[in-house]
Amino acid sequence: MAIDIDDGMFGGFGGRYVPETLMAALTELNEVWDAVREDAGFRTELRRHQREFVGRPTPVYPAERLTAHHGGATIHLKREDLCHTGAHKLNNALGQVVLARRMGKRRIIAETGAGQHGVATATVCARFGLPCVVYMGAEDMRRQEVNVRRMRMLGAHVHGVASGTATLKDATSEAIRDWVTNVADTHYIIGSAVGPAPYPRMVRDLQRVIGDEAREQYLDAEGRLPDAVVACVGGGSNAIGMFTAFVPDAEVALVGVEAAGEGLATGRHAAGAGAGTPGVLHGSRSLILQDSGGRVLPTHSVAAGLDYPGVGPEHAMLAEEGRATYVAVEDHRALDAFRRCTALEGIIPALETSHALAYAGDLAERLGPGGRVLVCFSGRGDKDLHTVENERQAEEEGGAMDQEPVAALAGGAR
Numbered sequence: 001m002a003i004d005i006d007d008g009m010f011g012g013f014g015g016r017y018v019p020e021t022l023m024a025a026l027t028e029l030n031e032v033w034d035a036v037r038e039d040a041g042f043r044t045e046l047r048r049h050q051r052e053f054v055g056r057p058t059p060v061y062p063a064e065r066l067t068a069h070h071g072g073a074t075i076h077l078k079r080e081d082l083c084h085t086g087a088h089k090l091n092n093a094l095g096q097v098v099l100a101r102r103m104g105k106r107r108i109i110a111e112t113g114a115g116q117h118g119v120a121t122a123t124v125c126a127r128f129g130l131p132c133v134v135y136m137g138a139e140d141m142r143r144q145e146v147n148v149r150r151m152r153m154l155g156a157h158v159h160g161v162a163s164g165t166a167t168l169k170d171a172t173s174e175a176i177r178d179w180v181t182n183v184a185d186t187h188y189i190i191g192s193a194v195g196p197a198p199y200p201r202m203v204r205d206l207q208r209v210i211g212d213e214a215r216e217q218y219l220d221a222e223g224r225l226p227d228a229v230v231a232c233v234g235g236g237s238n239a240i241g242m243f244t245a246f247v248p249d250a251e252v253a254l255v256g257v258e259a260a261g262e263g264l265a266t267g268r269h270a271a272g273a274g275a276g277t278p279g280v281l282h283g284s285r286s287l288i289l290q291d292s293g294g295r296v297l298p299t300h301s302v303a304a305g306l307d308y309p310g311v312g313p314e315h316a317m318l319a320e321e322g323r324a325t326y327v328a329v330e331d332h333r334a335l336d337a338f339r340r341c342t343a344l345e346g347i348i349p350a351l352e353t354s355h356a357l358a359y360a361g362d363l364a365e366r367l368g369p370g371g372r373v374l375v376c377f378s379g380r381g382d383k384d385l386h387t388v389e390n391e392r393q394a395e396e397e398g399g400a401m402d403q404e405p406v407a408a409l410a411g412g413a414r
């Protein structure tokens, strides 16, 4: 029997909580990943695709007008929105499809929330001529309709999931079910740093290009490291990709920003790291939102990609160790940050990214002039225009309703 070199644990988190049918596939994936991650041929091939297909390296951009608006620390953006397909998700999908081809897997499945991972997977499947099925919650299909159209255009079959809250958790459960049935010829490209080992570290290894590039670019441009690195956290792949390069730099604060939805006190949020407790979800032990009986709680966020009740096990470890801090931003503050960044910088952020921008603005004000904040700008917001417009309409109608009592006082009859 092969020796398991990596036990897949991050402190007390991680592991492999899966049905027996998947154990052999995960053991094989673990061994293959250990072999290829240092393999010169694999790395050269990946680097070539990153350069020619993804458009790497992405720039680090000084957001001068956002900086001036907040009037404090300088704000820089690591522009993952400039990756082909518009988000960091392609870094992971590309690496895993190259790996799947090496493993002789001919069918690809994926789950998606915001649709960015689904689009990235459909894109690499088109590029390499592989059939692709993407599982997506029915609610997410509604709010991220643009990405559903993109996936279909790219030749993927989008399988709607109506169970549960019809969001990312339910899509992930359905994708795991498919994998259990079709594991012989199918590779499951998980879209975040979650799931059973070796997925969390494999996704981190494929996303760490973000932080490796950003650290070097920031040092080149600024001659020193930032005081804080800020990234939004759904499952945690863009954040862990950004943080990894900075973990040894004790003077750099690492801040993960989760979705506080309608407010942590309302229970309608998705702050797994900040408000969760240890438990098992989708094959690994991590911090998850659950009730006292261990039932996973429903989540809410205006950003589909953050609307997930757990967080990757490495984040759970970083939180426990105190090396990274996890905060949460409400929907309305993310929407404000979306509008601010669009108006001031001419860059439309994804609603997920807008959570990181909202917190980065607060932090810049707190740190004051002389401080430095680097944000992982995880993706662009074309997919969210519809949601933002609907929210504005709702706010306007809400505003009109607020005025009704005033009108009533003034005019009498209603």
Ligand SMILES: Cc1ncc(COP(=O)(O)O)c(C=O)c1O
Pocket: 087, 088, 113, 114, 115, 116, 117, 191, 192, 193, 232, 233, 234, 235, 236, 237, 238, 239, 304, 305, 306, 350, 352, 353, 378, 379, 380
């Ligand atoms: C643009 C963007 N940012 C962030 C996320 C959150 O995912 P993760 O925490 O894995 O980076 C998503 C998820 O779909 C996304 O589309």
